[in-house]
Amino acid sequence: MQLYLLALNPTDSVTEGFLPAALRLGLAVTVLTDRPDAHRAVAADLEGEGGVGVEVLKCDVRDFRAVIARISAHRAPDAVFSNSDHLQTQTALAADYFGLPAKSWRAALRTKDKAEMRRRLAAAGADAVRSVELSPGQDPAAVSAAPGMPYPCVVKPREGVASEDVVLVEGPQELVRRCEEIQARRPGAALVVEEYLAGELYTLETLGDGRVRHVLGGFRTELSPPPYFVEERLTYVPVHPEPVVDQVLSQLDALGVGFGACHTEFVVHEGRARIIEVNYRAIGDQCDLLLTQLLDIPLFEHILRTHLGESLPPDLGVRTDVAARLDYPCADRAGILASGPGAADLEYGDVKLTYRPLRGIGERHELHRTNRDFLGVVRATGTDQELVDRAVAEFLAAQRWEITP
Template sequence: MLNHKPYVIISHVVNAAVIEGFIPAAQQLGYPVVVLTDHAMAHNQALDASVRVIECDVFNPLSILDVLTGWGITPAALFSNSDHLQTATAIAASALGLPAKPWQICYAAKEKWRMRQRLQTLGLPSVWSTPLLPDTTPQDDWPWPLVVKPGQGVASMDVRLVHDRASCEAYLAQLPVRQTLLAEAFMSGPLFTLETLGDGNEVVAVGGFDVELSPPPHFVEMAARWSGEQSTRWKQQALAQLRTFGVGFGVCHSEFIVTENGPVLVEINYRSIGDGREFLLDRLLPGGWFTPILQLHLGQPLPPVKPAAGEALIHYVVAQQSGVLQQAPQPQPAPGLRYRPLRAQGEAVTITHSNKDYLGVIYLEAEHREQLQQRYAATLASLQWEIAP
């Protein structure tokens, strides 16, 4: 059935999850789709004429409301999958009486220092932290080593382990623009994620990934295994922390480090998991991934969450140096194997020590863990990417 009220998606930069995931899912639900974005030209190039794209200052909730009013649009739902736009979208949706995430929690989750403050106020597990303002001078008595990260950063951009005051000052001095940063105590231990869905009344843990990181001082995600040992063991304890924090309605992707005292939040991304893992979940979960998320914003109750059948992991092919990509092989078709190239042969690559360094994504699925591991080893052994300086 075609619905006349559109499903409005708020977007910043062009993103595969929105273009290839959420928009097709909204259309399959029978809704015309309107995209509000501050990058209208890029979105028009990525979408066909069935999607109306409107230029808007999407960081401002009043601008979102004014544009909708000016175009005579009464949305069926208002949704964003952008890290940066959760607060603005929540405020605008609330103003229209639509299902919305609590904007105060969206803000507290996005701003990392505010997240640490809220964890401390609520008595939840956390670590020492302090904001690094442009005029802040690191101190010798801080609990080194520390992790320095942007206050609202994404994708591991500009995240660095520093061991003392001198190395911290040296790192800060090399940054081209001194933005507001956060320094927090380094946590040693395995990393896992928790993916949650909520309808405003109930929050459930769909599952999580055990994540392999590159060696410090950088923190690039190299691979992730669905329902690994850590995410399975600590799922309920991590879920309890998120509920206490205030995460409820909609989809949320959170990361935890397992310390000697149990899981401690690294960050809360109050949107869907990304980096290709959303597409893996859409195939892996019996109810899909994109559609149930959109249905929550239509006011529909949380659907039954059925566990994934089988094992799955995702491997990121990460550039090891800057240069020109000379060899970009494609894996041979095989059962349980998919590959998503992110860089083309002949393309220039500049190392950023973040997920911007990914050359491609390998998806592997199998009936059991031993079979998955065999496919993983065989796939990596058969491929080699080459970058010429």
């Protein structure tokens, strides 16, 4: 069977998750990408481990017409799939063109476009968040003085990801300044200004086949100090309170979300769950790699099987007697990473801990206030949260990352 996987830059989710899973399923894999050289290096590594059938073709994957043309001129597809935030609508349109199982392109667009998501939720009576959209180049001064503009509020790119250029502002002058800064960096981007939603930040991870939807638990997320929103730590939550899950799923239903993997971020305040954003794909930053190990399920295979038209089992056999945590050591300034720990796989009693560096020694980076500042990722799993937390704390206390100008 032929799988087309659409991708931009290589990610851990693709290289360590979906590609190996596709090969285990015996699929012929064609990666369509605008960055073929990087993906060919990944494919070569997989084949060196015994994998076969990974093909890489150059394609303007941001244009669904180019994707359809590339597939149509090649081999007949059995599935068209992507785990990229930026490519869900294009993937859904291409899959639908060939009559294949797919997410609704309308739902993919609603979740990617944060202004449209707010409008859709409000129209459905699911949740109303005060927000204003700024078109590319629009003067933010007109918005900052608008009647009813809530402060504090959050400025974000309408179609952004990974907390890039997401910032909390306290008043009109700061709003104008922050918008102008983002517009200078992203001259073609529309922005959204919306009320700040107070509460504890969580995620909900779901997997559906269009008929049944499984909840895989979620994470409690700890952020950097304001005004930025960098995710620094995630602690696994096996089961959220049922009323909270019901509220989030109701909002996802209003958006039309229910096929394949979905990663939803939301806050809970006084029992009320309100969506921050919906990423209509599997959770990233190695959380998906942790989940497949933690829950003891073939998560990546399940996701791919839904796109091949297979039904999910009524019970995935997900473990709930588990505990886990991920920490992301972050750079606190621009510069060259002069030293840092290497990859490690350790055991602290019953706790299994993995560390993977995300930045090479000798690399220079600016400070982005996003996950691009991550120096590495610590993943720890076990059955007791206190022991997991202690293992991570001990590991981090023994490490040093040196950044020089």
